[in-house]
Amino acid sequence: MAGVYFDELTVGQVFHHPLKRTITEADNVFFTALTHNPALLHLDEEYCRTETEFGQRIVNSCFTLGLMVGISVGDTTLGTAVANLGWDEVRFPKPLFHGDTIRVETEVIELRESKSRPNQGIVTFLHRAYNQKGELVASCKRSGLQLKRPQG
Structure with a gap:
């Protein structure tokens, strides 16, 4: 655990x-x-090159959210979480692109x-994801029901 x-x-x-992760086109x-x-x-490179301010496809924000939270699990809730209760204040201040590497705190x-539930408590985490340039690319508050250390 x-x-x-x-x-x-x-x-x-x-x-x-x-754990860091480089995001691929795939x-x-x-x-x-x-x-x-x-x-x-997310899908049309030519459209993004000619019709958007980004000049290239951007990474799906739902993928970014899932990856940010997923990277945190091993250090925080793996084997101790009872349930995810919700995500609040989800923000994406800068886009991610194919080839960007994220780190999470x-x-x-x-x-x-x-x-x-006397053997459990509610924890609220603030997750923050940064690209390889140190720019904040995502954040969210996540509330979860967490086990207490077993007695005895």
Whole structure:
């Protein structure tokens, strides 16, 4: 079990996840096609080159969100999560492009005991993803129900 129990977390704790990921064209096109998203911004290179401010395809933001959260799991919730309760304040201040590499950090911003589940608590994480230039490309708050360390 790599994750952290609720009672081992502290507000202000920051995880600098060692796993980084270079996003490929295949990642973007497969994800976009699998989710039935026909947006030309993700699929049509010629359109993006001539009709957008980006000059190239941009990475699907839903893929970026999933990747950002996924990179965090091994250090935070793997084996200790009961349920994901929601994502809030999801932001994409800069686009990602094919060939960009992201790194992720996670901060614990709130901890609350569960009133109905004495062996669990609610944690709110703030995830932030950066490209290889150190620019913030995504962020979100994620709330989850987390196990406490087993007694005995």
